[in-house]
Amino acid sequence: MTTIDLNADLGESFGRWTLGDDEAMLDVVTSANVACGFHAGDPRGLLRVCELAAERGVVVGAQVGYRDLAGFGRRFIDLDPADLTADVVYQLGALQGICAATGTTVRYVKPHGALYNAVVHHRAQAEAVVEAVRRVDPTLPLLGLPGSALLDAAGAAGLATVTEAFADRAYTASGTLVPRSEDGAVLRDPDAVAARAVRMVVAGEVEAADGAVVRVGARSLCVHGDSPGAVSMATAVRSRLEAAGVELRPFVTPSD
Template structure:
């Protein structure tokens, strides 16, 4: 029987500005990529998100990013590797404090936005993030794009790696994500996305923008919490997977709901 983790980016509100419906998504996902205050989130938001995730048995991951609140972490920053290592250490530690106060802990690390995309190919920045995770806790798994430099270097450093796929993002024929600057980079039809996810999980393939079929190996599926209709999307994806006989459960073997 196929098993898949369902994750979403959460904790991205800031002050009086609300982004997404975290409470509703926490009833649907099995892992939560929680912002750490650099690209989104503030201390009150992060504490609330960790508490709600813990209440629902959702696994908490640290979603680390560039120091870029204004750009939501979606702008590449040519930061020195040593500085990036320290930035990532800072973020993991901050979120882990809130998770521990909530009775749990950070269980994995996933980069966000431009950092996620940069370390698909950027050796120096990928190595910097690997060093941060290894230094903080070498037992923490890391999540990322299959075939990326990031996952290769993490595996070489002895870290457990979790390849993921994106439910609501378009793919290139090379198996990478279509840039958000391009039209139709984000998919919005819940039924279409749900069927696509069944194919991805049960057959290990996804249809690229040019119509070609691309092999994708994934242990987790991401539904973006900041997308319009994110809750309906996640509900459709989870429901369709379960009807297809797929077990939706955390990749870390936590409770299935």
């Protein structure tokens, strides 16, 4: 049977600013990319989302990003690699502590937003992220875009890698994501996104924004938790995948 992990970015509310419905999303996804407080998330909220994930058996991953609360981590920052390594180490330590207090563990690492896009091609920043993971816990897999500098650097360092595809994001013909600044970069139709997800998982391909067919080989599929209608979209994706005979399960176990 074909299997796939379904992940979403969660824990991104801050204080009185509520973003998404984490509790409902945790009933749908198999892995949660939990914010670490730099681009989003506050301690109480992160504690709660990790508690809920532990109760549901959802795997927790650390969603590390630039220190950019105002920009939600979606603005590139030209950091010195040593600073980026330290920032990622700090974020991993914070989420590890929260997980320890809630009966779960950090099981993988995924960059967020502008950092995710940067480490597709930015070798120095990719290596800085890998170095942070290696120093904190070299058993943690890195989740990223196929062919990215991040996954290349992680493999060279002996770290496990997991390839990812995006059900609700438009692709370029080269297999990268269309920048959010461009029209149509984020897809909104649940039925279209669900059909796209099945094609990605079953056929291993996706139609790019220009109509080209792009090969995608992914072990994890992302649906964004902060998009309007995120819960209904994630539910449609899961239902359509299961109807196509795909089994949804995390790529790692919830705990050691």
